[in-house]
Amino acid sequence: MALVTICKYRRAKTPYFLEQAGLNMYSLEELAWFLYHNICLAEPQMFDDRLCRWLEEEIGSSELARRIRNGKESGTNFQNLVISIVGAVNLFTNQELAELGEQLKSLGTMQEQERLKLRADGLLNSRNEWAAAEEYRRILRMHQNTRLGVEFYAAVWNNLGICYVRQFLFERAVECFETSMQFAPHEDTRKYRELAEQLAAGKRPGNGKKTRTSESDDTDPQKKLLRWEEDYRSRQKTG
Incomplete structure (x- = not known):
């Protein structure tokens, strides 16, 4: 049986566009859920006046907006700002909020490149390959950190390279895979x-026949590439 969550706050008529993920949020619960499960995509800049006005005008939570503004003015840390959103809804237990706090502390101890990669990986996993590619390129523009190692x-x-494959930029993808190796x-x-x-040469790997997706696809590079291509084409048609 699926779980149903009763929203504590009203549903927004005008969604909050979460630039970090390219998604529209229609409720505070939806935003809190996203932050909890995608903490690597959150960043301090999102806690701005635009978010506060959305909380006031669309969600009807002037108190939460006030806490965020006061926190920003007093220089509160990023962890407290995130918890103020995630903890405002009835979705997570105290233990889960404590674990989220530990995750945020862990992020704070990482090298900048590591944090950027987590963010890029999250974007890639959420099918936002354009934004993910920019984050990976941002890492590569930075001075190479020998502490992070070749892996x-x-x-x-x-x-x-995977981002470029999903964008049909196969020649660029080849260069990336070669550099990775x-x-x-x-x-x-x-x-x-x-x-x-x-x-890149215009050849379709395999026999050209569509195959049903199975669990083995997750470990078969050829099936992965074909699935990415088909998925991207499908999204281009419906986008």
């Missing part, structure tokens, strides 16, 4: 590169 940069280049020659990355090369 970190191999993963960044690999994931940027220079850092760490993983077998999956090699397969991604070969398949991206075929796509």
Whole structure:
């Protein structure tokens, strides 16, 4: 049986556009749920006057808007701002809020590049490959941090290649996969590169027949690339 949550606050007529994820939020519960499950996409800049006005005018929570404004003016930390939103609804237990606080503290101890990669990975997983690619490129424009190791940069280049595959920029994807292999020659990355090369040459990998998605698709690079391509084409038609 599915769980149903009764919203404590009213539903917004005008949604709050969450720029970090490219999504519209129609309730405080929806925003809180998103922040809790995608904390790496949150950033201090989102707690601005636009959010406060939405809370006042659309959600009817002047008190929460006031707390956020006062917190910003007094220099409260990012963790408290997030908890003020997530803790304002009846979705999470005290234990879950405490665990979220620990996650936020952990993020605060990471290198900037690590935080950016978590954010980029979250965007990529939520199908926002354009924004994800920009975050990966942002990491690569920064001075290379030797403390992070070659595996970190191999993963960044690999994931940027995946972004380009989803955008049909296959030649760029090939370059990214090749660079990733220079850092760490993983077998999956090699397969991604070969398949991206075929796509760049106008060849469709495999026999060209559609196959049903199965659990094995998650570990088969060829099926992954084909699924990404088909998914992207579908979204382009309906977008």
